[in-house]
Amino acid sequence: MVDFSLGEDLEALRASVREFAHDVVAPVIGDYYERHAFPYDLVRQMGKMGLFGLPLPEEYGGMGGDYLALCVALEELARVDSSIAVTLEAGISLGAMPIFRYGTEDQRRHWLPKLTSGEALAAFGLTEPGAGSDAGGTRTRAVLDEETGEWVINGSKAFITNSGTDITALVTVTAVTGTNPDGSKELSAIIVPSGTPGFTVQPGYSKVGWCASDTHELNFDNVRVPAANLLGERGRGYAQFLRILDEGRVAFAALGVGLAQGCVDESLSYAKQRHAFGHPIGDYQAVQFKIADMEARAHTARLAYLDAASRMVNGREFKRQAAIAKLQASDAAVVNAREATQVHGGYGFMNETPVARMWRDAKILEIGEGTSEVQRMIISRSLGL
Template identity: 65%
Template structure:
């Protein structure tokens, strides 16, 4: 696809065609079953299969790996459209590509790419990114999971022990791979003191000793798959090291920077969904003999929701454009994640208020958006972490 270019806010044809296709799929396939999956807390395998058939999981990958030959912005557009109606489905795509397959594409050997990317790009299999630990959330450098090189029957092997927390797409029937960050030794820091050497290692989920523990009982994202993971002397070949040894910390920071743009897109979709539902309801619902949208208090609230959404969309578009142009984008990604996450939460709160008592009923989309949106101020870097990153990029 071509370089992102905007004229009066319009997308180039190839992006607009993709957006419309995903929007149609969202409205006609995802929307009708979203409430039932959310209520039953079931993973939407039939929706994921449909997304796979559309090639969404392969959007940013080259055709040589069975991808669609698109780019990261195309992925973001798809995620945004899905999140209008179902954040669980949107995060399944985001995590499956940005956190699951992208580390292999960015840092894998050609052999690793050939082994894993066609499977993951097809959407017939999912991968997860095992970073967060029970005692190391925002402090990702506090990793306690260890991986030691030991001699095994087939040569040198990594023996992995430890645990991970809040890992998306890690326990589905089609999950085949988890990329794990682990301490593989010690290195000398800039201040001369010993620091943990963190590396990333590919762990097939069929490996003995790997366990996806029972799924979490979450406030929202009920049809997204999220598990704690445990590693009990999990042994994989030395060749499963992903990227250079000791570069795991730096590599996953790059992955998280990219992921913040995609989560920003997801949050924009959620915010837009709240606007759409509120406009529809304000036109249909009557009180005191007139549609409630004729009440300036309601109209102005929705106007602010639209302004938040447009501002957040511009932020993630800007970050994506810089990323694709090869320019520094860390600050822009943090800003996109920050403003979009807050827009989603604020819009969900306002949409629930506009809907009154109906907004408190789970069968209404705005109620689900309200429950789902809070994690957008926490996952892939909290609001406070984004502020820290922005301040740091400003030299503060």
């Protein structure tokens, strides 16, 4: 028999994060969202709860858990707000995990305790104005100055999460460091600490959603960092970030499921309160069926991410399952957000309601960490097409 129960520890984690999301995040996040302000106080509290160290070993300040624990926490946070959830997701999946997976022991011991405590954030500089899904279009370059033993970096990155906060400690940057024997670009990953001369963080974007998360364009003008800041092997940057994105898609799927389930939560509550023609609107079959379909989408997407996460933590191949989970969860989030807005009627179009935030936040889930088209490409290739 297949058992989808999570066990006592994960259920305890779920309950703890759910309480934090409802009691601490929900009452204040709308104000942060409307002001486009980063919720430093909430991030600090998440750090004290150990959430930023969930899947990382205790020797580096982590909680000694795994990606399934991270996914459970992300789902519960996103049921209330996606900005705070993506801050955690990117802080771990794209910030700390590259250091843990590919860093030297010195790099791990220097950076990870700060990141797992939530005292600092790290970002992952992959996307560029002309290179998103097509990493081969990367133009940022890093040249090794043999005389000084430093990398000299020039270029720019776009749409980078957690890259410009007051507590951002570093950005891991992918850059062209040479040419491969077959003529393709040699890509490597390099750690650039915040405040390095020539490294400029541009003003934050005006975004449709995720308005309480931090997103910036980054510029690198003759930025010099030690050769020892190379992350992993030279020329392996492409393979490294593919693995990081595979893992990140599992976490991203959990975030999408949280948003989809949050739409169910809000719609159920509203359907019981709102009366029309003498009855709660939840008494009408049209509303009942709409909410039933929303629940089915969230449940199905949850099973997909649980499968991908289980495969991952057990050392099994999970690339296709991660793509499926991300595709299903983002679709469920977008459709459920639209339907939840419909259930709420005019109130769903008012920014002070949670479903309005969810509607604005949902679309990026079909774009970030690999578009839906990229997920379909991964799935079809894995089938031999």
